[in-house]
Amino acid sequence: MQKIMRSFPASSVQTPCGVKISTSLAHVLLTLFKAQDSLVNQQILAKELSLNKSSIARICTELEESGFIKIGTNVNDKRNNTVVLTTKGLKLSERLKNQGDKHFQSILERIPKNKINEILNSLEVLINALELDN
Numbered sequence: 001m002q003k004i005m006r007s008f009p010a011s012s013v014q015t016p017c018g019v020k021i022s023t024s025l026a027h028v029l030l031t032l033f034k035a036q037d038s039l040v041n042q043q044i045l046a047k048e049l050s051l052n053k054s055s056i057a058r059i060c061t062e063l064e065e066s067g068f069i070k071i072g073t074n075v076n077d078k079r080n081n082t083v084v085l086t087t088k089g090l091k092l093s094e095r096l097k098n099q100g101d102k103h104f105q106s107i108l109e110r111i112p113k114n115k116i117n118e119i120l121n122s123l124e125v126l127i128n129a130l131e132l133d134n
Contacts, residue, residue, distance in 0.1 A: 015096065015099075015100070016100075016103060017096070017099040017100045017102070017103035017104075018099060018103070019092075019095060019096050019099055021092070021096075024051075024055075024059055025059060025062065025063060025068075026096050027049055028045060028049065028056070028059050028060070028063060028069075029063070029068060029069075029085070029089060029092060029093045029096060030093060030096055030097060030100075031045060031048050031049060032045075032069065032083060032084070032085050032089070032093065033085065033090070033093035033094070033096075033097060036085070039074075039082060040082065040083050040084070041074055041077075041080035041081060041082050041083060042056045042057060042060060042071075042080060042081050042083060043080045045060070045083065060081075060083055063089070067086055067088045067089070068085065068086060068088055068089035068092060069083055069084060069085055069086060069089050070083075070084050070085075070086055071083055072084070
């Protein structure tokens with residue numbers, strides 16, 4: 001695991017695919033991008049990204065101050081603010097997705113085709129094991 005984690009850049013201001021934004025901010029943007037047609041609040045983001053509410057609140061505040069998201073009041077539950085991408089956030093999210101897809105596709109292309117399913121299955125087992133800790 002350490003070797004895998006060290007293979008990604010340690011930069012806190014750039015994603016592994018080269019976009020100049022921290023990975024934590026990128027993860028929130030990509031989660032919102034994938035859920036565009038759904039109502040998303042900070043509680044959903046916290047659960048989806050396995051982060052506590054205060055971390056999500058801090059990240060959302062930073063993204064809102066940068067103009068990437070808009071935080072609003074949920075009329076059904078005033079304790080859980082809704083979060084939506086702005087036009088600027090949508091453009092950055094699309095860029096993150098496209099560059100990320102290219103980056104990870106280039107990694108997959110270096111793996112022998114007969115091993116890809118084996119690796120994906122192993123990763124699923126690893127992810128499930130890690131979720132038991134949360």
